[in-house]
Amino acid sequence: MNDISGLFGIQYPIVQGGMIWCSGWELAAAVSNAGGLGTIGSGSMYPDVLREQIRKCKSATVRPFAVNLPLIYPQVADHIQIILEEKVPVVITSAGNPKMYAETFKTAGCKLIHVVSSSKFAIKAQDAGCDAVVAEGFEAGGHNGREETTTLCLIPQVVDAVSIPVIAAGGIADGRSMLAAFALGAQGVQMGSRFVACEESSAHDAFKQAVIAAKEGDTHLTLKEITPVRLLNNPFADQVKMAYHSGATNDELKALLGRGRAKKGMFEGDMIEGELEIGQVSARLGHVFSAKQIIDQTMMDFKAAVQKLSL
Amino acid sequence: MNDISGLFGIQYPIVQGGMIWCSGWELAAAVSNAGGLGTIGSGSMYPDVLREQIRKCKSATVRPFAVNLPLIYPQVADHIQIILEEKVPVVITSAGNPKMYAETFKTAGCKLIHVVSSSKFAIKAQDAGCDAVVAEGFEAGGHNGREETTTLCLIPQVVDAVSIPVIAAGGIADGRSMLAAFALGAQGVQMGSRFVACEESSAHDAFKQAVIAAKEGDTHLTLKEITPVRLLNNPFADQVKMAYHSGATNDELKALLGRGRAKKGMFEGDMIEGELEIGQVSARLGHVFSAKQIIDQTMMDFKAAVQKLSL
Numbered sequence: 375m376n377d378i379s380g381l382f383g384i385q386y387p388i389v390q391g392g393m394i395w396c397s398g399w400e401l402a403a404a405v406s407n408a409g410g411l412g413t414i415g416s417g418s419m420y421p422d423v424l425r426e427q428i429r430k431c432k433s434a435t436v437r438p439f440a441v442n443l444p445l446i447y448p449q450v451a452d453h454i455q456i457i458l459e460e461k462v463p464v465v466i467t468s469a470g471n472p473k474m475y476a477e478t479f480k481t482a483g484c485k486l487i488h489v490v491s492s493s494k495f496a497i498k499a500q501d502a503g504c505d506a507v508v509a510e511g512f513e514a515g516g517h518n519g520r521e522e523t524t525t526l527c528l529i530p531q532v533v534d535a536v537s538i539p540v541i542a543a544g545g546i547a548d549g550r551s552m553l554a555a556f557a558l559g560a561q562g563v564q565m566g567s568r569f570v571a572c573e574e575s576s577a578h579d580a581f582k583q584a585v586i587a588a589k590e591g592d593t594h595l596t597l598k599e600i601t602p603v604r605l606l607n608n609p610f611a612d613q614v615k616m617a618y619h620s621g622a623t624n625d626e627l628k629a630l631l632g633r634g635r636a637k638k639g640m641f642e643g644d645m646i647e648g649e650l651e652i653g654q655v656s657a658r659l660g661h662v663f664s665a666k667q668i669i670d671q672t673m674m675d676f677k678a679a680v681q682k683l684s685l
Numbered sequence: 686m687n688d689i690s691g692l693f694g695i696q697y698p699i700v701q702g703g704m705i706w707c708s709g710w711e712l713a714a715a716v717s718n719a720g721g722l723g724t725i726g727s728g729s730m731y732p733d734v735l736r737e738q739i740r741k742c743k744s745a746t747v748r749p750f751a752v753n754l755p756l757i758y759p760q761v762a763d764h765i766q767i768i769l770e771e772k773v774p775v776v777i778t779s780a781g782n783p784k785m786y787a788e789t790f791k792t793a794g795c796k797l798i799h800v801v802s803s804s805k806f807a808i809k810a811q812d813a814g815c816d817a818v819v820a821e822g823f824e825a826g827g828h829n830g831r832e833e834t835t836t837l838c839l840i841p842q843v844v845d846a847v848s849i850p851v852i853a854a855g856g857i858a859d860g861r862s863m864l865a866a867f868a869l870g871a872q873g874v875q876m877g878s879r880f881v882a883c884e885e886s887s888a889h890d891a892f893k894q895a896v897i898a899a900k901e902g903d904t905h906l907t908l909k910e911i912t913p914v915r916l917l918n919n920p921f922a923d924q925v926k927m928a929y930h931s932g933a934t935n936d937e938l939k940a941l942l943g944r945g946r947a948k949k950g951m952f953e954g955d956m957i958e959g960e961l962e963i964g965q966v967s968a969r970l971g972h973v974f975s976a977k978q979i980i981d982q983t984m985m986d987f988k989a990a991v992q993k994l995s996l
Contacts, residue, residue: 492901512823513835521902524824524835526856526865527965531901545837550869554837557864557990590803590842591832621932654838679868683991 377539378562381505382464382485383438385409386673388552389487389508389541390665391566392442392466393516393651394418395641396577399427403434404574404665412665413440413466418637421452428460438463440487445470458482466508469517473502489543491519491528493535500536507532508564511544515567515653518595518602526558533559547655549675553683565668567653570640573664578643581650584608588656597631599624606650610635688850689873692816693775693796694749696720697984699863700798700819700852701976702877703753703777704827704962705729706952707888710738714745715885715976723976724751724777729948732763739771749774751798756781769793777819780828784813800854802830802839804846811847818847819875822855826878826964829906829913837869844870858966860986864994876979878964881951884975889954892961895919899967908942910935917961921946 378387390397390405392415402412414431416424424441431439441462443453446469454475457465465479468489479486480503488499489508496507509532511525512518523531525544533540542555543564552563570577571585588606595604596614605611617630631649639648663671689698701708701716703726713723725742727735735752742750752773754764757780765786768776776790779800790797791814799810800819807818820843822836823829834842836855844851853866854875863874881888882896899917906915907925916922928941942960950959974982 494901511835511837513838522905523901523965523968524822524837524856526822526836526862527824527969528901530859530861531969545835548841550841551837553868553994554865556994557868558861590805590834590839594833654834657834658838658842680994683864683867683994 376561378506378541381539382411384411386669387541387562388669388672389413389440389466389562389564390569391508391543391564392416392440392468393566393570395637396570396575397442398576399431399434400576401569401572401574401665402439403431404572405569405669406431406435406437406439408666408669410665410669411438411440411464413442415442416453417442417444417447418641421449421456424453425456425460428456428462432460440464440466442466442468444468445472445475454478457484471502472499472504476503487541490532492521492523493528493531496532496536496540500538504538506539506541506562507536508541508543509560510564511542512595513604513654514544515570515593515604515656516651518604520598520602522595525555529555529558529560544653545655547658549672549677550679551655552672552676553679565672567656568659568668569665570652571656571659571662572668573662577640580643580645581640581648582662584645584650585652585656586659586661588652588659590657592657593652593654597627600627600631603649603651604653606652606656608639608648608650609646610639610649687872689817689852692850693722693751695722697980698852698873699980699983700724700751700777700873700875701880702819702854702875703727703751703779704877704881706948707881707886708753709887710742710745711887712880712883712885712976713750714742715883716880716980717742717746717748717750719977719980721976721980722749722751722775724753726753727764728753728755728758729952732760732767735764736767736771739767739773743771751775751777753777753779755779756783756786765789768795779819782813783810783815787814798852801843803832803834804839804842807843807847807851811849815849817850817852817873818843819852819854820871821875822853823906824915824965825855826881826904826915826967827962829915831909831913833906836866840866840869840871855964856966858969860983860988861990862966863983863987864990876983878967879970879979880976881963882967882970882973883979884973888951891954891956892951892959893973895956895961896963896967897970897972899963899970901968903968904963904965908938911938911942914960914962915964917963917967919950919959919961920957921950921960
């Protein structure tokens, strides 16, 4: 057991990333039951849906789980109220400053992790009172930092900058990449894309199949002027590229993005018109597994990789 | 000793990247004398200069060293002739297909390494008869792959795709990042930026100082439509950014880039008008060290990191 496992009361220092439209209670409970920290992604949920998801998760696992809370979402106050009422053990905040909420969570006995993309934000998170940070590199799927620092460069910098435990994210999908993160000084890993292509994920099966079919170079970071996001290449992503090439304004890009694109792609399975958020590491995924298979295999490969290095 | 050390007859599996304007014979000989594989970067040299550099290197070290050979350069045939005549022990080709030259080098007893940015190119290099590949990620300085795959994602993919040894490059500057590369299956590392900020590097001191002063987010990958290159932010890089924002054509970008920009910046120390090629990992460098200090410290930290992981 290391600091991350002890801090959150989990068996293995593996956090499942909270992902819109992919990580409901089934995935979160399955990951927690398998010994990791499962996470409900609240970013795609109305408050009443979030409450229902938390209750279902609690009835499906007695182990700790987390709710991911993007702080820029309009209904964040309602979400926080529900998280506190439902006594969620761990909250993972992202996309904003956790400072104004940290005291509330800590008073309620809720552990707080914040997602950062730079050591500057990691220091801010530590100063705000966070228990740990997730440091997420350029290769990660979904929304992403503007500085484009990769996980390999980011983790040692964050580890050196803060004294709280660091959980590495971006490009991690198996035991080898987990060991690489630990070599850099991380004490835990967060895996997102790997858990999209998971039996218990709420992603549409068409999206899961597209994820495991992805090859090197099949994702790219785009919409940097609005909110940087890593997408799987598809006709919608091509439309965005063409808009850039024709010199589209930010307003035109926003109009193209529209509303509901992510739901359409990831949840409803529209591989043409939908927005498909996924990490570079999708190129390394070949099968859809259960959460338990993913965690067991990761730990087995991690131990084998440690042995190999110690020769 | 591992495969890479045995293959090239070196003490430590650390390759110094060949870098235009920064890696002349002084750096190459110093790295080889310290137990790594020093590399003369021929990309910025006329043939007669390359011959002189090789001869000086041979007189300064009895150990193996390499010449980096960008295959797209106009005088590549002259360079190859000189490399063969001077019996250079190792050639590291980049920016092109090594297939048409592999037989020539192998017949002459010269070991051949090719630099790749994808597993597709790694397989081609293996099929061409290369002894090893350098797999270089998005975070690396200088010219870079179009697919933007980061070192953390790239290395396991390349390792799984080929049976020849893989040397990891991009984001590696110390023992921790070297261990991370080994965890991913690499058998050696190549460090570029770390050796720019090195006493024996031929980079201008103003550039060395700018490199060790760099912070997170101070480099970015640009000129993707021409040849992707990672630059340190400076007024010249700002000009390139502004050209993009105003919708410059490729010809206009090429005209802005002009000739001699890299020499002006990296070798002559013009921090305003010069092109400054460097990797993201520059943000992690705080001092200029000798080549021997860099290699000794890297190996010491590597062993300490292995011990820490085995606990």
